[in-house]
Amino acid sequence: MKDPKDKRPSADERRDFLKRLLAGIIGTVLGLFPAAAGLKFFFDPLRRKSIVGAPVRVTSIEALPADGVPRKFPVIADREDAWNKFANVPIGAVYLRRTPEGKLEALNVVCPHAGCPVDFKPEQGKFLCPCHNSLFNVDGKIADTASPAARPLDSLTVELRNEKEIWVKFQNYEAGKAKKIPVA
Numbered sequence: 221m222k223d224p225k226d227k228r229p230s231a232d233e234r235r236d237f238l239k240r241l242l243a244g245i246i247g248t249v250l251g252l253f254p255a256a257a258g259l260k261f262f263f264d265p266l267r268r269k270s271i272v273g274a275p276v277r278v279t280s281i282e283a284l285p286a287d288g289v290p291r292k293f294p295v296i297a298d299r300e301d302a303w304n305k306f307a308n309v310p311i312g313a314v315y316l317r318r319t320p321e322g323k324l325e326a327l328n329v330v331c332p333h334a335g336c337p338v339d340f341k342p343e344q345g346k347f348l349c350p351c352h353n354s355l356f357n358v359d360g361k362i363a364d365t366a367s368p369a370a371r372p373l374d375s376l377t378v379e380l381r382n383e384k385e386i387w388v389k390f391q392n393y394e395a396g397k398a399k400k401i402p403v404a
C-alpha cells in the first residue's frame with residue numbers, strides 16, 4: 221500500500237507510463253514508413269511518370285510504301301527526365317513495313333545484342349548490325365546462327381488510326397538478354 225504523502229509514482233503508474241511511451245514510439249515509427257515511401261517517390265526521378273511506352277504517332281500511311289521494304293522513322297514525343305519535361309524530342313527510332321498482305325510491322329532499330337542501331341541492307345533484304353555483325357531477317361528474326369544477338373529485333377505494337385495515322389507503342393528493352401525486358 222502506497223503512503224498518501226509519498227508523491228513519487230507507484231510501480232503501477234511507472235509501468236503504465238512506460239507502456240504509453242512505448243506505444244507512442246511504435247505508432248510514430250509505423251507512421252513514418254508511408255511518409256518515407258511518399259518522399260522517395262517524389263524525389264526519385266526514375267519513378268516519375270514517363271511517356272515512354274505510350275502510343276506515339278510516327279508517320280502517315282502515305283509515307284510508307286506498300287513494297288514490303290522497311291523504312292526508318294524517328295519517334296518524336298514528349299519526354300520527362302529527372303527534373304524536366306521536354307516537348308517533341310526524339311526518343312528513339314523504328315523500322316516500319318507494310319507486308320505484301322497489307323499488315324503493318326514495327327521494329328525497334330536498336331540491336332538487342334549491345335544496343336547499336338541496325339541498318340537495313342536492301343540488296344540482302346536483311347538488317348545488319350554494324351557493331352558485331354548480327355544479321356536479322358526483314359521480319360526481325362535472327363538470320364544467321366553465328367549472330368551474337370540472343371533474341372530477334374524487338375517488335376513493337378503498331379496500329380493504324382483514322383485510316384492513315386501510324387501509331388507505335390514505343391519501348392526500349394534491355395540489351396544482351398534472351399527475353400524482352402522493358403527498360404523503365
Ligand code: FES
Pocket residue numbers: 331332333334335336349350351352353354368369
Ligand atoms: S550490338 Fe549488334 S551485334 Fe553487337
